[in-house]
Amino acid sequence: MRIKRFTAQDMAHAMRMVRQELGPEAVILSSTDLPNGTVEISAAIDSPVKAANVDFGLDAKKPKGKGKQQETGDLGELAKKVEGLGQTLERHLMLSEAAFGFSSRPEIAPIYDHLATQEILPDIVRGLLDGLASSQGHGILPRLSIRLKKAFEVNGPPKVSTKGPTIWALVGPTGVGKTTTLAKLAATFALRHNLGVGMITVDTFRMAAAEQLKVYGRIMEVQTLVAATGEELARAVKRLGGSDIILVDTVGRSPEDEGNLEELKSILAFVPGVLAHLVLACPTREADQERIFKSFARFDPQSLIFSKLDETSIYGPVLNRVVRTGLPVSYLTTGQRVPDDLEEATREGLARRLLPPRKDLKVFDE
Numbered sequence: 001m002r003i004k005r006f007t008a009q010d011m012a013h014a015m016r017m018v019r020q021e022l023g024p025e026a027v028i029l030s031s032t033d034l035p036n037g038t039v040e041i042s043a044a045i046d047s048p049v050k051a052a053n054v055d056f057g058l059d060a061k062k063p064k065g066k067g068k069q070q071e072t073g074d075l076g077e078l079a080k081k082v083e084g085l086g087q088t089l090e091r092h093l094m095l096s097e098a099a100f101g102f103s104s105r106p107e108i109a110p111i112y113d114h115l116a117t118q119e120i121l122p123d124i125v126r127g128l129l130d131g132l133a134s135s136q137g138h139g140i141l142p143r144l145s146i147r148l149k150k151a152f153e154v155n156g157p158p159k160v161s162t163k164g165p166t167i168w169a170l171v172g173p174t175g176v177g178k179t180t181t182l183a184k185l186a187a188t189f190a191l192r193h194n195l196g197v198g199m200i201t202v203d204t205f206r207m208a209a210a211e212q213l214k215v216y217g218r219i220m221e222v223q224t225l226v227a228a229t230g231e232e233l234a235r236a237v238k239r240l241g242g243s244d245i246i247l248v249d250t251v252g253r254s255p256e257d258e259g260n261l262e263e264l265k266s267i268l269a270f271v272p273g274v275l276a277h278l279v280l281a282c283p284t285r286e287a288d289q290e291r292i293f294k295s296f297a298r299f300d301p302q303s304l305i306f307s308k309l310d311e312t313s314i315y316g317p318v319l320n321r322v323v324r325t326g327l328p329v330s331y332l333t334t335g336q337r338v339p340d341d342l343e344e345a346t347r348e349g350l351a352r353r354l355l356p357p358r359k360d361l362k363v364f365d366e
C-alpha cells in the first residue's frame, strides 16, 4: 500500500490532487483542518497488495507450518484483509467526497445530512444537490422537492381493458406482506374503483396460506380460487374471465432459492400477460434490497410495491430502487389493517417523505 499526504486550500482541491496523483482507486485515510486554514488529507492506493493476492492466493486446506508456505499464507490473508478494508474505505471515500463538496456550504449541509441519513445512495444525493443552492440558500427546499418528484416514477390502479381481465401477480421474498397487500388491493379496487375483482392464490406451499386469502375473499365477497399448478392457474383465470382485474398471490421465496423461484416463474408462464409487481419491505437494508431485486428480476416486474413503511422512518431505499431499476412504484403499505393501510404511490407523497422537515432547517426563511 502506498500512502501519501496532500495539503490544499480546501477539500475539493485536495481531492483533485489525490485523484491526479494516485488515480481513481485511491482511498482517503484521514482528513485534518490545519490551523492556517488549509486542509491535509492522507490517501492510500492498495494496488500492489492486490497483485500479491493474485500471486499468493490463500489455500485454507494447506497445513499451516513455518517457512515459505506460512509466509505466503500470511501474505494472502493480509491481502484479503486489505482488500476488504479498501472496499470499506472506497465507500467512505464516495460518501466523504459527496459530503466535502456539500458540507463546506452551510446553506446546503443540513440538507445533505438529512438525505444521507435517509440512506439515499451517495451518487443519487449528489445528483439531487448539484447546482441546487443559490448564494443565499433561498428556494432550496422547493427546488429539491421538484427534483425529488421528478426522480420518482409512479403508476397507480390497473388499466382496465375490454379485451379481458388485467392480471397482477404479487411476487417477493417471504413475509413482506404480499397476501395482506393483495387483500388490500382487492378491497380498494372493488369498493373504491368499482372494478370486478377476482383473486387466485398459487401459494399451496403452506397449509394456512390459501385459507388466509379465502377468508379475506369471503369478507370482501371477492371470488377466490386456489391453483397448485400452471394448468390449474390457467383454468382459474378462465373461470374469473368476467373480472376487470385478477390478483394472483404467490408463495414467498428467499432470493437465493433459485429452484423454487424458477418453478414459480414456470407456473405464472401458463397465463400470458401476467404483470408481476415486486413487493419489497421498506425496512429491508439497501444491499439486501439490491440482491432481492436482482433475483426477482426474472419475473420482469412492471412495478414495485413498498410495504411496512410504518416500521421505519428511512425511505431512501425506495428512491434508490426506482432510480437504479427505472421501475415505477404503484402502492405503499403503512400498516396491518386491511384495507385501510394502503396508499396509492404519488410523486408528491414519496418526495414529501424524503424532504427535510422545515423546523430542522431554520437557516432558510422561506
Ligand SMILES: Nc1nc2c(ncn2[C@@H]2O[C@H](COP(=O)(O)OP(=O)(O)OP(=O)(O)O)[C@@H](O)[C@H]2O)c(=O)[nH]1
Pocket (backbone or CB within 6 Å): 173, 174, 175, 176, 177, 178, 179, 180, 181, 203, 209, 250, 251, 252, 253, 307, 308, 309, 310, 311, 333, 334, 335, 336, 341
Ligand atoms: N407493520 C406492518 N405489517 C404488515 C404490513 N403488511 C403486512 N404486514 C404484516 O406482515 C406479516 C406478513 O404478512 P403476509 O401478508 O402474510 O406476508 P407474505 O408476503 O404474504 O408472507 P409469505 O406468504 O409467508 O411469504 C403479517 O403479520 C402482516 O400483518 C405493513 O404494511 N406494515
Ligand SMILES: [Mg+2]
Pocket (backbone or CB within 6 Å): 178, 179, 180, 203, 209, 249, 250, 251, 252
Ligand atoms: Mg402470503
